[in-house]
Amino acid sequence: MEQELAALTERLAALESASAMSGTINSEIFYWWCTALMIAIHAGFLAYEMGASRVKNVLASGIKNILAFAFMVPTFYFFGWYIYLSFYNGFLPAEDASGWPWEMSMGPNLADNATGIFWAAFTLFAATTASIFSGAVIERIQTAGFLILAILLGSVVWILGGAWGWHPTGWLTVKFGYHDVGAAGVVHMVAGFFALGVLLNLGPRVGKFNADGSANAILAHNIPFTITGLMLIIVGFFGFLGGCIIYMPGEQWINIYGQPTTLSAFAFNTLMGMAGGIIGAWVKTRDPFWMMSGALIGIFAAASGLDVYYPPVAFVLGTFGGFVVPMVAVWLEKMGIDDAVGAFPVHGIGGLIGVISCGIFAAGYPNVDGMPPVSLWGQIVGAATMAVLGFVPGYIASFILKVLGLLRVPDHIQEKGLDIVKVPVAAYPENFIPGPVNTATPAGASAAAAE
Amino acid sequence: MNTSPIETWEGAEAYFTFADKPAIMMLFLLLSVAITFGTIVIAALHEKHAYNNH
Numbered sequence: 494m495e496q497e498l499a500a501l502t503e504r505l506a507a508l509e510s511a512s513a514m515s516g517t518i519n520s521e522i523f524y525w526w527c528t529a530l531m532i533a534i535h536a537g538f539l540a541y542e543m544g545a546s547r548v549k550n551v552l553a554s555g556i557k558n559i560l561a562f563a564f565m566v567p568t569f570y571f572f573g574w575y576i577y578l579s580f581y582n583g584f585l586p587a588e589d590a591s592g593w594p595w596e597m598s599m600g601p602n603l604a605d606n607a608t609g610i611f612w613a614a615f616t617l618f619a620a621t622t623a624s625i626f627s628g629a630v631i632e633r634i635q636t637a638g639f640l641i642l643a644i645l646l647g648s649v650v651w652i653l654g655g656a657w658g659w660h661p662t663g664w665l666t667v668k669f670g671y672h673d674v675g676a677a678g679v680v681h682m683v684a685g686f687f688a689l690g691v692l693l694n695l696g697p698r699v700g701k702f703n704a705d706g707s708a709n710a711i712l713a714h715n716i717p718f719t720i721t722g723l724m725l726i727i728v729g730f731f732g733f734l735g736g737c738i739i740y741m742p743g744e745q746w747i748n749i750y751g752q753p754t755t756l757s758a759f760a761f762n763t764l765m766g767m768a769g770g771i772i773g774a775w776v777k778t779r780d781p782f783w784m785m786s787g788a789l790i791g792i793f794a795a796a797s798g799l800d801v802y803y804p805p806v807a808f809v810l811g812t813f814g815g816f817v818v819p820m821v822a823v824w825l826e827k828m829g830i831d832d833a834v835g836a837f838p839v840h841g842i843g844g845l846i847g848v849i850s851c852g853i854f855a856a857g858y859p860n861v862d863g864m865p866p867v868s869l870w871g872q873i874v875g876a877a878t879m880a881v882l883g884f885v886p887g888y889i890a891s892f893i894l895k896v897l898g899l900l901r902v903p904d905h906i907q908e909k910g911l912d913i914v915k916v917p918v919a920a921y922p923e924n925f926i927p928g929p930v931n932t933a934t935p936a937g938a939s940a941a942a943a944e
Numbered sequence: 945m946n947t948s949p950i951e952t953w954e955g956a957e958a959y960f961t962f963a964d965k966p967a968i969m970m971l972f973l974l975l976s977v978a979i980t981f982g983t984i985v986i987a988a989l990h991e992k993h994a995y996n997n998h
Contacts, residue, residue: 567977568980595969597958597963598958600960602960603956635988638988902995909998914994915990915991
């Protein structure tokens with residue numbers, strides 16, 4: 494009898510161990526595929542930016558975007574992960590600071606199945622921020638200046654915002670109950686406001702504005718490619734949003750703040766927000782470019798509360814965002830700011846709508862560990878923090894680069910086209926005869942439609 | 945050159961190359977940093993050169 498009990502105990506222990514290991518590996522697998530899907534975001538931005546460029550700049554735009562991805566990986570390894578794990582209290586590292594690249598967890602380790610896969614997912618979040626910024630500055634930013642700014646945004650600024658407001662013990666969460674499960678603030682607002690800060694110093698593309706301040710439409714060379722790229726970004730966002738929640742082997746999912754949630758919640762609200770965004774933008778503009786941008790806006794407008802919204806709330810928020818944001822793009826152009834792909838309106842304002850809406854429609858949801866519940870005030874503080882955190886470094890760093898002559902491509906080079914100056918291959922075969930791609934026309938079709 | 949920090953897989957934890965040789969780890973880390981940021985300097989010089997030639 495005793496022998497049988499001992500054997501059973503041994504088998505039970507073995508089963509428990511196997512079950513725990515299975516859970517650990519399932520968790521690894523989940524984030525592995527989230528990361529793979531997030532690469533689709535970068536592929537989408539690549540297509541989007543190249544499509545939005547004129548033929549003379551298409552490869553230079555592509556190179557810039559590809560390099561953003563390449564430089565994000567090592568720099569996030571060097572210091573991005575350390576910033577996330579160590580700066581959750583503010584601008585000084587916490588006592589339990591970790592994430593240095595020489596730690597034993599920062600490489601193959603049989604006792605740690607988590608660090609590498611989470612580092613990879615966060616690196617792809619970083620690449621997303623860099624891509625958001627990348628589209629705004631196409632056709633006139635120098636590569637070196639762009640890379641410095643992309644590294645600053647992707648491996649320093651956004652992840653500092655992440656440590657503050659997208660971390661179980663971030664000060665925005667602990668003190669204000671800031672709630673932003675889908676990263677509307679920490680990714681989209683930060684990147685959008687960073688882009689705005691840079692655009693003020695970078696200036697518009699040559700030919701964008703006339704002497705009287707009126708705008709010319711600089712036509713994308715391949716709208717279908719741009720729209721397809723946007724759809725690819727949507728695909729990638731299912732990896733992004735999956736990576737926003739935490740797989741707990743043997744237990745219910747939790748969000749980044751430790752509150753219980755489900756993937757189902759994210760599925761409901763992501764799709765409903767996306768659909769609302771498409772419809773809102775279609776009603777406002779009838780423009781397929783804005784319809785697909787509206788899909789993104791709809792997701793961002795619902796992103797902060799994806800875990801708790803009644804799905805029709807997400808749909809209404811998405812519709813509102815999709816309808817309103819194109820108007821911000823028109824306003825931005827009237828202000829003399831050339832945001833080539835609408836990065837600030839889509840991500841900055843779309844994210845702002847998401848963060849503030851959460852304070853209105855998800856107020857009162859409890860937090861864990863004694864942290865304050867979700868509130869409008871907490872969301873306002875969070876939104877203001879993310880806007881300043883994005884804008885100020887973007888403005889200051891781009892101003893310094895401008896002074897150093899590393900920011901803007903000289904006007905005569907812009908007129909020639911960046912590809913012929915900097916790229917050793919041509920985008921299209923010799924029998925491709927481009928149309929009047931560089932013709933400046935009065936601000937017409939898209940702006941009028943948006944109004 | 946033996947780069948392995950382990951002699952058996954039994955009980956192995958951090959097993960990446962040079963895990964037991966911090967000086968060499970740091971050398972490769974610094975080399976990676978130099979490549980990353982040095983490339984940006986080279987990019988800036990290349991661009992200046994390209995712009996001046998046009």
